[in-house]
Amino acid sequence: MRRTEKLTRLKDPMTPILTVDAVLLTLLAGELSVALIKREATPFKGAWALPGVYVKEAEDDSAKAAADRALKSKAGATSPYLEEFGTRSGPARDPRGWSLTVIYYALVHHSVIPAATHLVPVAKLPGLAFDHAEIVGSVVERVRSKANYSSLPVFLLEEKFTLPELQAVYETLRGKPENPANFQRKIEEMGLIEMVPGEKKVSGRNRRAQVYTVIKAFRDRLSVRERGL
Amino acid sequence: MRRTEKLTRLKDPMTPILTVDAVLLTLLAGELSVALIKREATPFKGAWALPGVYVKEAEDDSAKAAADRALKSKAGATSPYLEEFGTRSGPARDPRGWSLTVIYYALVHHSVIPAATHLVPVAKLPGLAFDHAEIVGSVVERVRSKANYSSLPVFLLEEKFTLPELQAVYETLRGKPENPANFQRKIEEMGLIEMVPGEKKVSGRNRRAQVYTVIKAFRDRLSVRERGL
DNA sequence: TCAATAGTGTCTATAAGACACTATGCC
DNA sequence: GGCATAGTGTCTTATAGACACTATTGA
Numbered sequence: 001m002r003r004t005e006k007l008t009r010l011k012d013p014m015t016p017i018l019t020v021d022a023v024l025l026t027l028l029a030g031e032l033s034v035a036l037i038k039r040e041a042t043p044f045k046g047a048w049a050l051p052g053v054y055v056k057e058a059e060d061d062s063a064k065a066a067a068d069r070a071l072k073s074k075a076g077a078t079s080p081y082l083e084e085f086g087t088r089s090g091p092a093r094d095p096r097g098w099s100l101t102v103i104y105y106a107l108v109h110h111s112v113i114p115a116a117t118h119l120v121p122v123a124k125l126p127g128l129a130f131d132h133a134e135i136v137g138s139v140v141e142r143v144r145s146k147a148n149y150s151s152l153p154v155f156l157l158e159e160k161f162t163l164p165e166l167q168a169v170y171e172t173l174r175g176k177p178e179n180p181a182n183f184q185r186k187i188e189e190m191g192l193i194e195m196v197p198g199e200k201k202v203s204g205r206n207r208r209a210q211v212y213t214v215i216k217a218f219r220d221r222l223s224v225r226e227r228g229l
Numbered sequence: 230m231r232r233t234e235k236l237t238r239l240k241d242p243m244t245p246i247l248t249v250d251a252v253l254l255t256l257l258a259g260e261l262s263v264a265l266i267k268r269e270a271t272p273f274k275g276a277w278a279l280p281g282v283y284v285k286e287a288e289d290d291s292a293k294a295a296a297d298r299a300l301k302s303k304a305g306a307t308s309p310y311l312e313e314f315g316t317r318s319g320p321a322r323d324p325r326g327w328s329l330t331v332i333y334y335a336l337v338h339h340s341v342i343p344a345a346t347h348l349v350p351v352a353k354l355p356g357l358a359f360d361h362a363e364i365v366g367s368v369v370e371r372v373r374s375k376a377n378y379s380s381l382p383v384f385l386l387e388e389k390f391t392l393p394e395l396q397a398v399y400e401t402l403r404g405k406p407e408n409p410a411n412f413q414r415k416i417e418e419m420g421l422i423e424m425v426p427g428e429k430k431v432s433g434r435n436r437r438a439q440v441y442t443v444i445k446a447f448r449d450r451l452s453v454r455e456r457g458l
Numbered sequence: 459t460c461a462a463t464a465g466t467g468t469c470t471a472t473a474a475g476a477c478a479c480t481a482t483g484c485c
Numbered sequence: 486g487g488c489a490t491a492g493t494g495t496c497t498t499a500t501a502g503a504c505a506c507t508a509t510t511g512a
Binding site for chain 2: 063
Binding site: 459460465468471483485 | 486487488489490491492493494495496497498499500501502503504505506507508509510511512
């Protein structure tokens, strides 16, 4: 029985708690935002926290599979890009006892996240349960860093997008503007995207932008530039 | 009692095995080598494996502390640079059952490793227990990659070293020669090392080389270059 | 003075960044 | 035509790499 199971875990001094937590990032109104859930059980009942689950031998084939399950069951989303960030562990981070969590992060376009899921701009993060505030901060730092030399920002867009849209995402993450000519040159050198012939995107009363898409090989992994962005 | 404890772990389907493994790297005769230990217990009794331990709530304050303990108790070494690499997990990697291991890697000069510890060139790796061969391969790849843009290689040297020695370490990890003038320029730009005034190193019947040391701020962490190498 | 390794000054090639311009579409 | 955004050609500057040279020591 589950209840007995948990008590055993609590009382056994040699069996650390093992969980995964997922940092699901998206752009909302031009702001990098993270998916948070309200805790329904102690500890930290009622506090905001990252979507996370216990790693279960019966359900998960790996820690990454557990992270997938956490994203699906707690935030209602799946992500083609789901990468391990690292671990946090120790006797103090969880009041229930010695715990270790494996942290994963994912980037998606906000359209794949249900409206019911709470998205909070990382710049206005409230207090979070456990060490989750520090975790979000560290993951955001990593993500911003990867925006400097990889294709990671494309995962924040929909399947089809324009170069100006892609440039805007890069600029948001890197926090500085980019020259369109130089930007196009560098993206081309990454061999990341391909034109969708004929398709143009209307965005007002101006010239329509050419539509692009990520080439198959990079749909679920990064393209990396040697010399940075 | 420990014996009962282990049986409980084996039979409990909800409690994954939690371990840490350490990849201790050093240069031996100019070859990147890894510390291996011979397993004394099942499974894989008699096979070569990475130094690793169970994470113990009573002994370890964190997974990293457990990795320190593994290095000290199994390889007889401590390392100022000990970094998390990632995790491996699943039902199949350990015959005892569902397991998760946190992998750490360390780089040291071979002089701090006891002669009794087995060091094997990573280019001539034998078959290893568990998924340890894949782990060593992935860590080596990461280390070689970091040699392209950070100060990581200095951890393979002693406290005092010369520029030609440092250059040789970089060349070994990167697998290609470097121009001395360009190398010195780039190392200087990293703000990594300082001259030890007056000290010169004799290495034959030739000109003596100036001795350098890593400045304090980078004794236990990396210095990173923006544009690589 | 020769061999061997240490160390430096400077030119060249390449890549990043700046800037000026042309293109398209709706009003 | 005018305005707004899309997109391109090219010059300038910064950095990486190549090369030629000088320096110091022991034999």
